[in-house]
Amino acid sequence: MTKNSKLKLKKCNNTTLNVLRFIFGALICIVMLFPFYFMVISSLKTMTEYTAAVPTLIPHEISLDGYKLVFSNMEVFGKMFLNSLTLAIVIPVLQTIVCLPCAYALARLNFKGKQFIFILLICAMMFPGQLTIIQNFSTMVELQLVNKLSSVILLGIYSSGAIFMMRQYFIGLPKELEEAAKMDGCNAFLSFIYVAAPISLPIVSTNLVLCFNGVWGDFFGPMLLLKKREVMTLPVGMKYIMGQLGSTTPTANLAALTVMCIPVIIFFFIFRKKLIGGIANTGIKM
């Protein structure tokens, strides 16, 4: 075989390979997106079509019965949505307020016991949630905070992960800015407020986005602490909503799920870069 024909063979091989690669890529997308597609189309089906022996991939007849049922139960659903939103805003903000100064101090300031505190906080990263939840639950019972949103807020404020992420960021910043501030007569407190805090905006927003997302989907803690329907968050209340609507009309179930997904998907596309960057921050150790 001459060199030329070899090259040709390679080229032809490449086109078939490229088609196969394209199909594989498309297949990944289909598998990953199918559940969401299924959710949306099923929520739009009529009950007879939903329960038909052979399912359809495109609804023949679009019906909004499921959505009507969901929005007629708005009182329950809306309350849960509001609870979720409250937690998902309050916890990230408080967490950042509490953890940012701590991260700054661990990264930049000299004080006795710094090493000890740092190691203590590192060790805490190894604690699985299950190790602390038993006593935390009983603490909340004692404080009479069960069935109050504040119990979940209190447990959510401290985060080792947030502190380390922000500490890493401060370490990566040039020291000159704060040194200049110090030379100008700022003490550590003022140089934090006027210099370090404003330039930490990128990492603060990353933490807000990651924490918002974490709280929005959080389940274990809220499930144990928020038992009354009026204080439930969406993930916890899901079973209740499903039980109430789904027993008679499964399409309403899927309509409720679609309504829950839409804000998250919008959130995802707005903050896509932040989320990916945040994950890279916490994950990459090269």
Added chain:
Amino acid sequence: MFKKTNARIKDYQKNDNVAYLFVLPALVFFLAFVLYPAISTFRLAFFDWDFLSEYKTYVGFDNFIRLFQMNEFYMVLGNTALYTFITVILKVFGGVLLANFVFTHVKGKVKSFIVESALFMPIVIPMSVIAMIFNSMFDTDYGIVNGIIKAFNSTPVGWLTDVDIALYTIMFLDVFKGIGFFFMISLIAMRNIPKTYYEAADMDGAGSIRVFTNITFPLIGNNLVYLLVTAFLSSFQVFEPIYLLLEGKFGDTKITISYMLWQKAFVYRDVGLASTIAIVIFIIALVVTLIQIFVTRKLTYNDEK
């Protein structure tokens, strides 16, 4: 003038007392809701308590003996081990292979945006939502998966109602939800590899498999340890999908260790036993983390050498 600057330099080097003010709030929350409860769990393991009564009865090592004599405990450990093994392998190696696929073969901004988003999106959607979607999809009677099977005239499968299959359906759900994380981290790591390596490989005429085994994979090796440990820690503590989809089914023969802990603590109110389970979970997590630290050190040490 010199004196003044010297004083300032000295001022700069001394302890910043304000640091205590900065650390204090976080430390208070850490002590109250992380360290104290962790220590308290070790104490509670030696008591018999039900959350409600005022007095805890000291029972020594009874809870540990009770746990280790339970057949249920070993069954649960077995389930958890199987679950963890399969999901970790699929998530990490699936994630790395998919990342390599996108890295080498998906060219063009639009295409890679679509594939990346499709893989990454399930991370952001709450697990409970995905679990509920899967509950409908894998429904034995009306689910679309069985619908497709029925369309081919095969017998429908009890995805979530058959004892032997249900746990595997949950594993699939977990991999579906979690693989994007491992995909994304591997992809970012691959994109950080200097292009010159690939140019050199291209000059030498290396095929895409050779490039993966000889360049990409070794260079993301450090991340791999982190990915495996992260996957392990999240998989072996799995609770939500088991609780949402398998609660009360199969006489609790298909539950994992976190579910058992929840059940003992919050259904049977057997706090002592639940605490011993929490300690078992902690020790497993600790051992795996220590292995991670050890292996990572060894890898970086070898790199430096």
